[in-house]
Amino acid sequence: MTWLSVLDLTLVTLIFFAILLVVRDTQAVTLLRGVVLLIILISLMTSLINLPAFSWLVKNALPVLLLSIPVIFAPEIRRGLEKLGRAGGGPAGMLSHQIPGTDGSLQQTVKAVTTACARLSARQHGALIILQRGDSLRDYIQTGVVLNARVSPELLMQIFYPNTPLHDGAVIISNNLIVAGSCVMPLSASGILNRTPDRQMGLRHRAALGISEASDAVAVVVSEETGSISIAHGGRMIRRLDSERLENILLAFYRPEESSSRNSGWLKRVLRIPSIKQPED
Known part of the structure; x- marks a missing residue:
């Protein structure tokens, strides 16, 4: 040897x-x-x-x-x-993708998505929202209806209102705009869903996993049956989120350049870890 x-x-x-x-x-x-x-x-x-x-x-x-x-x-x-x-591309290349725009527009986009998901969840209206990051989603945008509209909770709720022309499909958000609606996403070829207790998850969840496997996009899903909110990225899915945790996770995805202490604070908020107050001098 x-x-x-x-x-x-x-x-x-x-x-x-x-x-x-x-x-x-x-x-x-x-x-x-x-x-x-x-x-x-x-x-x-x-x-x-x-x-x-x-x-x-x-x-x-x-x-x-x-x-x-x-x-x-x-x-x-x-x-x-x-x-x-x-x-x-290295850690910096993988984590530097953001929704282009000012800090205020980023906050507004994330807030609009989380508010719309909370309202859709309360009404049990199904939804699939894709947030583009580094990889281009041009091929999937071409399968839908081009909108190029400002992101707002009211518009997202109207798009996913049952039996409307655009409700069946995914909405793609890029550059702080709703680029297209009713887009066709690739279904997941993963066996993860077959091993979970929730084997009855429908096409929206499989499409969310599919686009997260094919790109670095972030997919947000609202279940039509239960109203639960899920997020998929990198072929993995986090389920049963509330609006606060959803907002924190999205901000953590698109604000990686902040300091480690700030990221630690976001992580604590996502995981609901209470912060420890420092004693006063």
């Missing part, structure tokens, strides 16, 4: 770890499990039993199977490369 052997084993381990990390929480996990079991079964049959014709078939079909792997796992490979590309 030399240092080259240790390096060799480490590289192989990292490659397998990266593959498992890419396909984690996706439907490809089941497919990968089946492929591994098939390979083990074929290896046992060709090594323990003398089957010349079968061994010849396996030997000649193996290159074709290797070429088919990128086709089968194309969505997972693309998603993994996108995550790697976003991570390549």
Whole structure:
């Protein structure tokens, strides 16, 4: 055992770890499990039993199977490369995306979204609001109706009022404007929803997870059945939020350049951790 052997084993381990990390929480996990079991079964049959014709078939079909792997796992490979590309920008590049505009316009946009979600939740009107960050959502904007309107609670409530022309779809917000409504979002290919008790979550939640997997956008969902508010980002979802926590989380996403003490205060407010008062001199 030399240092080259240790390096060799480490590289192989990292490659397998990266593959498992890419396909984690996706439907490809089941497919990968089946492929591994098939390979083990074929290896046992060709090594323990003398089957010349079968061994010849396996030997000649193996290159074709290797070429088919990128086709089968194309969505997972693309998603993994996108995550790697976003991570390549470094922590500063990943956290510097904001809604362009002044501090006041940012506050107004977040406040309008949280107010609208609170009112929609009280009325149990379903909604899906996508807030663009660094990745462009132009392809998804083109699937909807262009609005380019100022963000306001009243407009968002009107868009998602049941049976109106724009209520069925997502609203995309960028540059502190409602860019488009009734946009079509990609559905999540993740297996997370199948393992949760809330398997009955509808298309809005799956679309929110889908756009969060395909981009770095933040998706806010209001359930039509229960009125609960959820937020999705990076393929993960936080559920059952109130308006105060929703506002704090959105501000934490779009104000990363603040000092660590300020971020600690936001984190305490998000997690409802009471602040400790300093004793007076």
